Amino acid sequence: MFAKTEMSAAETFSAAGRLPVHGALALRAWAHPAKRLFTFLDDEGEESGHLSYLDLWRHARAIGRALSARGEAGERVMLFFPPGLDFIAAFLGCLMSGRIAVPINLPTRRRADRCVKIILDSGATAAMAPSSLIGDMIATFAETEAADLNWIESTAVAADPREIPETADAQFDFDPNGLAFLQYTSGSTSSPKGVMVSHGNISTNLRMMRDSWALDHESDMVFWQPHHHDMGLILGQLLPIVLGNHSVLMAPNTFVRQPSLWLRAISRYRAKLAGGPNFAYDLAVERYAPEKLQGVDLSCWDIALNGADMVRATTLERFHALHHAHGFRAESFLPCFGLAEATLYVSGGPRQRKTRVVTADPAILEQEGRVAPPATPAEGRQFVGCGEPSWEVEVAIVDPETGRRRGPDETGEVWISGKSVASGYWRNEAATSRSLRARLDDAPGKTFLRTGDLGFLGGQDKQLYICGRLKDLIICDGRNLHPEDIEYSIVEASDALKPQSCAVFAHDDANEKPCIVAAIEVDRDLKRRLAAEAKPLQAAIRAAVANDHGVTLGRILFVLPSNMRKTTSGKIQRGVMRRLYLDGELEVLQP
Amino acid sequence: MSGLKSALIEQRIVQFIHTELHVDVDDIDPDVYLGDFGLGSVAAVKLIGILEDAFSARLSPTLVFEHPTIAALSKVVEEIASRAAAQRR
Known part of the structure; x- marks a missing residue:
């Protein structure tokens, strides 16, 4: 003992x-x-x-x-x-x-x-x-x-019913x-x-x-x-x-x-802490029915975590608008940021503060990597503050090209150093040195985790803001999806028609929900058969992606080889395809 | 009467496939596998919850895999819902 x-x-x-x-x-x-x-x-x-x-x-x-x-x-x-x-x-x-x-x-x-x-x-x-x-x-x-x-x-x-712990x-x-x-x-x-x-x-x-x-x-x-x-x-x-x-x-x-069972449990057990990815709050709003929340009192809920997805200001507003009648307080929202490579948690809090939302001019943000107020509020992009980093970690915002630190309110890759950062990827020295051994000139002897997330630290409020991903990773329902995995499922979806290549990327739809788009390369053979076979092919592709990854393809586009953007070595340029699509400049075949 | 209820259930599933999976209503055939519309595992569970609310019955998420077309799913949901209604009487 x-x-x-x-x-x-x-x-x-x-x-x-x-x-x-x-x-x-x-x-x-x-x-x-x-x-x-x-x-x-x-x-x-x-x-x-x-x-x-x-x-x-x-x-x-x-x-x-x-x-x-x-x-x-x-x-x-x-x-x-x-x-x-x-x-x-x-x-x-x-x-x-x-x-x-x-x-x-x-x-x-x-x-x-x-x-x-x-x-x-x-x-x-x-x-x-x-x-x-x-x-x-x-x-x-x-x-x-x-x-x-x-x-x-x-x-x-079988457990031993007499055993009790000892000092050791x-x-x-x-x-x-x-x-x-x-x-x-x-x-x-x-x-x-x-x-x-x-x-x-x-x-x-x-x-x-x-x-x-x-x-x-x-x-x-x-x-x-x-x-x-x-x-x-x-x-x-x-x-x-x-x-x-x-x-x-x-x-x-x-x-x-039944999202109401979650809210009922919070009330019944007087929970102070509960939460999930942003989509959890969206789902609770979508399925809201006052009769299912009769007698529910959410005033005990001090910390409503929101992490693992992009945190949306509109989601928080909608959730609060419906649930404040059940005792929910807006100050309970606690957006946070973290990732498995840092064990889990990096930033979030202080608790019981009003959620921070910054509105930035999208053009200045993209071209100069700087947060500036938009010319008109309608043009602004909203970012929710994911809290202040724990005192036990250092968060640095770094220009991914030069490897130099960026200042407050300037965007760069989010780097993290501290005792909760993992030492490596199992038996994968290349990925370990690429992502977990980054160094800064002004911090000799220290190693940093490169998160691959793009963000900035608020100059006034010291909060960490996340703007998106540096690479092509797709974040949907709190999960990270690799576009190459979805592209593989698409190419393999039909035995009869195998497209040469495709590009998968995501964007936010009008309701700020991620929409996954697949642009599929159509060669001459496929083009000839497209009128007759587009529908069964689309069905096969949707089924394969849903089966393999549990997510839904929002749109399937057919594109001529000349309109698929690739690098000289033949790698798909997903970012370019995405920009062309969003700007309405991608030429799409009508089957 | 039972045919009417089943049609209502079908309509609700079609509406879900349309809004959730971005498929044109005209392209939704009740005898096609739900998976072919891109119904993933999370969306399937969500659909079950929505049908529970709309037709006042307790439904298992595995129904979607056991009855994987709109027509078959509507039929079994209709059966479960009318049994539940009979018990409430």
Whole structure:
């Protein structure tokens, strides 16, 4: 047992912010074993499971023991779990036994390729799944290159009902550089990239969120984000452990089907912290029905996070207009910025401030990289401030061409340095040195993460503003999509007609929602058959993109080879195609 | 009566495909697979939620995969909705 009879609340708070997250769990399982940590809600919004601090520690401990009994420390373990409370015990069991967890989205019925690529890239030899899923999973991978994974049925591992944590379990002398898990949300399908997140990265990032937003053991939360995504994992499942709060989780589908169940849960459990990508607030507005929110009181909701998508001022206004009648306060909005390469969180807050919105002249912004008021308000582009960076990181705005710092209110690439930035991409030295080892002349010895996002720091308000992406990455429903992946699906969509090439890009439609456009190259053969076959081809393309990527193509255009812009080496110039299309200068064939 | 309800459900699905997936109403054939209109997994769950609200029934998101055309989906939603209505009576 700990060499103390008790710890003060301040001691527990301080220790939990420094320990590795599985150590923080041991500490809290000792300090308040019976306190409820997680409640899971089913698709009707009713409680279907829960875990106390001690329950979770015992489960994780038993899984850690089962892992230690086979294989060796440092091996990668794939985690295949549906939404629910089984995942977190398996994840923490990996950390306790020195295994490297690899959380991953479940393979879709027809496609396992993305999972197989990730399994091969990580070099995983073992995988865990709950009893309800393990048969399906083994069958899914049976005919693939990942057939020889060593499967462990996590829910069959019995916890010891007498076991309690001891001092050593808090891991006071942990190695902060030790690898905890690989986050595979970066990289395209064909070349996945696993962000190497260390124990030190996690505890730093959790502490940053806790302190920036002034959270503690009374800051209860409601979250529905998937656990294989950085926001769902770090914020939804690990932050509660460090805070010592009660957190209520639900499946992403429950939220998308009935967004009112999310708002009802926030009210019912008096949650102070909840949120999601911008589209979550759009969906709540679109599906708003006052009769479904009868008796709902959102006045408890102090921090309504908005991150992972572009944050839209109009979304926030519409959400507030409908929900202030239910007690929601506009100051609760907390737009934030982060990414998996920085564990999760970079900037957001201070809390309970009016959201900052800057209106900039689009021409001056594009040509001079400078924020200036527009000639007339109607011409301006609005940007929402994504909060002030945590004091534990440095955010630099850098000219991507010269590698020099830009000043306040000047745009450039967002670079980040600090202890929550990952050390590399797993077994990918080229991508690591390109994206995670950037240097500035005036900061010798320091390395920076290049985010690929374009932004500026507000001169007056010190907030970080995001203007878009430097590269062609498409952001839709809080997910990053690589245009080359969608282009591949399009070219392969029909066996009869294979276009030579295509360019996929996105723009905001009149409602500020992302619209994905595919410009497809039509050669002579295809042109001849287009009148008859355009409709079935379009249907096949839409189906393939929806199946492979879960998103909808907004428009499909057919373009002559002479109008497809390519570099001399034959690479599609998506940015040029996009500009021509938006300016109405792209010549399109009418089938 | 039941044919009328089923037609209303079809109409609501067509409207969803039109606004959400940007497909012309004239191009929406009720016997074509929903996936061919570009209905992805998130949009499918959203559609189910909208049908739940419009026709007062509890629907499973897997219905879209089990009954993957507008005609088939409308029919099964109609059956579930009239069963639910009978129980409420």
